[in-house]
Amino acid sequence: MPIAKEILDEVALSEEEYEQIVQELGREPNLVEIGLFGSLWSEHCGYKHSTLLLKQLPHSSPNVLVNPGEENAGAVDIGDGLCIVMKMESHNHPSAIEPYEGAATGVGGIVRDIFTMGARPIALLNSLRFGPLSEPRNRYLFGGVVAGIGGYGNCLGIPDVAGEVYFSPAYSANPLVNAMCVGIADKRKLVSSKASGKGNLLMLVGADTGRDGLHGASGLASRTFDDERELRPTVQVGNPFMEKLLLEACLELAETDYIVGLQDLGAAGLTSSAIESASKSGSGVVIDVAKVPRREEGMTPYEVMLSESQERMLAIVKKGYEDKVKAIFDKWDLRSDIIGEVTDDGLARITEGKKVVAEVPIELLTTPPLYRPKSLKPPWLNALQKFDLSTIADVGKDASSVLLRLLASPNIASKEWIFRQYDHQVQINTTVPPGSDAAVLRIKGTKKAIALTTDGNGRYCYLDPYTGGTITVAEAARNLACAGAVPLAITDCLNFGNPEKTDVYYQLEQCIRGITQACKSLNIPVISGNVSLYNETRDEPVYPTPVVGMLGLIDDIDQHSTIGFKHEGDLVVMLGGNAKGTDGLGGSEYLESIHDIVAGALSINLDLEKRVQQCCLDAIRQGLILSAHDCSDGGLAVTLAESCIAGSIGIKGKWKIAGRIDTELFGEAQSRIVVSLKPARLGELQKLAAKHRIPLRELGSVGGKRFLIKGVIDLPLDDIVDAWRNGLEKAMG
Template identity: 50%
Template sequence: MSEIGSTPFTAEEIAAEGLKPEEYQEIVNRLGRHPNKAELGMFGVMWSEHCCYKNSRPLLKQFPTTGERILVGPGENAGVVDLGNGLQLAFKIESHNHPSAVEPFQGAATGVGGILRDIFTMGARPIAILNSLRFGDLSDARTRRIFQGVVEGISNYGNCVGVPTVAGEVYFDRAYQGNPLVNAMALGLMETQEIVKAGASGVGNPVLYVGSTTGRDGMGGASFASAELTDKSMDDRPAVQVGDPFLEKSLIEACLEAFKTGAVVAAQDMGAAGITCSTSEMAAKGNLGIELNLDKIPVRETGMVPYEYLLSESQERMLFVAEKGREQELIDIFHRWELQAVVAGEVIAEPIVRILYQGEIAAEIPATALADNTPIYHRELLEEPPEYARKAWDWKAESLPACDYEGLFVGNTYKTWNDLLLQLLDTPTIASKYWVYRQYDRQVQNNTILLPGGADAAIVRVRPLDAKPSECKTGVAATTDCNSRYVYLDPYEGAKAAVAEAARNLSCVGAEPLAITDNLNFGSPEQAVGYWQLANACRGVADACRELGTPVTGGNVSLYNETLDSNGVPQAIYPTPVIGMVGLIPDIGKVCGQAWQNEGDFIYLLGSLQLPTLGASEYLATIHNTVAGKPPTVNFDLERQVQAVCRYGIRQGWINSAHDLAEGGLAVALAEACIGNRLGAEVKVAVSDTQRLDEILFGEVASNIVVSVSSKIVADWEDYLRSNLANNWQKIGTVGNSSLKILTDDNLSLINVKIDSAIECWQQAIEKRLSI
């Protein structure tokens, strides 16, 4: 075989691969020569932020990653937790932000396909999909196109592959105008006796390529995902992958069947960086090497060169290490499912990735140089908060117009509290997401217990393949959460609040929070402000997870989420550390949703009686067009108590509905509880001279849950509250009639809104904006 050449590359060629000059020099030092084109491309994708986390890895080390239920933590394709009774759950979240900005349908669709592969690569059957989506203002035509394309892509892939999309969140804010966020999460139930991992083992064992063919789609997708979006990004459509959900369905079944034979030693999804990533990571994790012959790879295009083979991110492909002598057994399985399966290489003792092509060595690189011994940047943290944050923190509610019992002036227009509640319900971030989730198949597999929009978290029955539904009482709850305005204004407190809200949402359906997977969406860490946001948010996530006993099992870091303004200045998104959390439900017969269930039920507010804040609130942003103040802070002692009381009340059958206070505060939470079953409520709130009325109605606060209970069990319920929440609760009203009435404690009316009027605003908000 011929020797690899040593011709140096130009600065432009190096930059085209997303590498810095000093990184190129490090490559030369490690190889002892200049790389060839294929090798340069391999380093470009594997040393991208998307693959190696070179800016974030030092920060991720502070996350708690172990616990009594954690079976697999960070470092594998997905995390795995023990649900008890022999049940094991795999789960993971990943981003597909930049591809979705350029090609919304395929970007979102392949995001779903990729996260599903992370799940079944572990030996788990996918049972649910969630998502977390962020878009710009719907008054913008491009935003509407991206929004509609992303939703269509998610629904198309999930529906066709036969996995229910059961929950998620959708936010709209101008901060995401040029850079939407598309984060996909998946859950899977382990079907194999052993969890399938990625580390190669057994020198001489064959390496199998299985699944779809390789083409030129998705070229350099990892590098594309690790750079700012610019006007030229629309020219990067070839970097966006193209998915085939029907082929993926066959791949799921073939892989699970193959894993059950015991003949698969290791498995790795060909996601970001394709063949390059799968070969180098499998080799590095096993402290061995892999030799792969590109001539064996099934292709769908002619004339491909090694660079294209190695950087292609064609979808629905996997790499296996098989037991020697059993490769044909596996090949036969994949052929029965009409999929490609070939022996393309073998495990070697030398810890390198050696790529062969047409009788020559096309690339030869130490595996660790690509997979784990990659560049790390330790950046300096600002000694004090940046100017934008300090200025925002100086804001005081007293700067708002004075208000009375009727309402207040907004600009030159006087608006009543009724007007303001209806305006908030009409805000796309708060409004019904029915337009979105009606496109998703929510009930395929027949295990979805609560439909999207009906509760603060999704609930899915955990049913082994051979079990009858009636035999399965265990359920898993899941949610995705993050108020990015909170994180923007105070990254540390905002990140803590995201973890706390995720746990609170699980507790609102009766689930015990177990663990998280996170998707850290931020701007450039090379900017001092961007790194300050990232570092403090990571610290907040770490501290909150320790406080709530929810270890981090893995996740995804997506940086450089920013676009250039008209002056060529990068504008970053709001820092958005999305928290995907799973929880255990011992008995799916003892859960509840957020809507009132019965007239005459009493309404209670669980949580601190501390003053809510208008800082960072949806009310302040939507009504007064102001993003300022500090977000609510989380008292973890109280948070744990409130959540435990809520879970206990649900499992005792005392609580008929539960809904946490989030965007829009108490008034919006009450309205949302009314809307579900068209049942009104009459509520009284305490008013003091030191508190603004809009703070009472629309201010936001951590650790608060509104619940309804039957009048028949009030004595037992209140005895329990006195013993377990001390004074941090109050009875505030009664369910009934056709209006939401909020009164002061001396019976002055603040809000009196017909439920039908609330529903009309809330239900049509998104759809009417799409018809512009």
């Protein structure tokens, strides 16, 4: 009997994929089985279009304890018997449909990935993209997402310490909401997600199972969508209080030896949770859906297996220990039910009471076809890259007003409007709060601290996917260097359009190549991540937006650095490259905000980048410098302004501008860090820069209440502060 196309469409399987299933299974799958395949072979769970590209990313370093894909999140050793567990994930499509709940459940999902491993979540970060705030719908989406992230994270007591947000028309119909969670654990007590040991029990804990979120993985996250209304029921509603109870109960359980594994229920619910756990140990599972507690009556086995009801966990309990485990969940007033057990036959067997409703080899379910579609550099990209930037008029006398406009633009303005809605202090580790290059958190009981940042520049990756990917990693590492931290590991979230299109696949392929190159050059492994494809609406893809979350380690917290200028009379010095011609204007915030142009070529020298970062780190450790701030969005003038604002003190810039004023002030040439120091230490810093073979340039001195760059800008510091501080709030109306 030929399968109806509507059924395949509902689970997003192609006819070819269905044929493959029939052939390998030796029979037609029934409806429940089609549901299992649809979920596990979805782009979201199966990484069909990205696996072959992701293989090139470097994963190893002496510190890496858990690699991507092995467990729910990656883990890296930080010494003192401790490890950091981290991961980033997208919740783009749910947030586009229902911003508050979409973003909230995104936080819930990523937090579960962390405590599933026995790690206590200690930080949240998020990387957001929206269309321009001049559109009411974008303000609604942005406001809703921020409230949703806060609403969920605040209730859990996990500080939201860093992140980024950018606005561009490319994200108008399809915002990006990437959430990252960082946890800490005793490295000997990391919990596996493997379902192993015949006869061990599958215990489902937490919320009851309802019809919410059916087809979230296959439908929402794995194809484009146009009519939002019909998709609303696929977005789940979060219950952060239940999550908090699960978090505490699971961490209590992680201290015992009653379980062999712990796995959260996320995309594709019980299906992916149980089957992927069994797959990791080569076991089988049998699940009786009749034993799954329901929120509604009349649910079919298909619906129970595919429900994405939130706040549920699966514990793989050692046989004989079920009462002890149940006692822990009872203490936290959580419902727990044994719904099945581990077998050794490699099959996923789903029953409803005694009746078998599905029986499929797990290896087949977890081995989706992998695609490497055609990649083609689109002709329009060549034209954009060749755009002659020298045809643009220089800023001339307008430098002061251009600076104020840039500082007030939502992409550069203070993000306090966002982070004051997030508890960023709970757990009392936050040493450098949001608003710096990187957040710094002390590690209690040690002298150490970690630094965290997220970075991504969709505009760069749109103009040059390879170089843009490279810069993404380089800038994140530079942010950590400015805090005084050595980069340890990356988690990434790759947001792209429909990979079946040749130009989108080209972007994906080139971005991953660029990220790989930078990771290898800077020696930073990728330990976890997520790929979000089909981010497009009405045929328009978002900017290719790889986002990198990076972890760095500071051995002695007393040697961390901040971005603010400190004292009257300190020298201001630039470490790193000198921009010439139109270097750094291509793809800059200045070019888009002021000239409404998105074009130009990008470049980065990874060798120079590495030496600049090392020089900055050495200078911080030797106590040579008093502040360090990475030169990025908005260029040198914005960097200086931010250091002035953070330190509540002015600057007297005295250096001579030889070439174009806009290149010098607003160009975003890479590999540059602005530092300040006591004049007496300049000789030592010069020696250090010479040792690392990097250019060093004196820019002027800290002091006064004006922002002065000789011959081009002279503004009261208060004007600078006002523009920057109120920009985002004004844009929100």
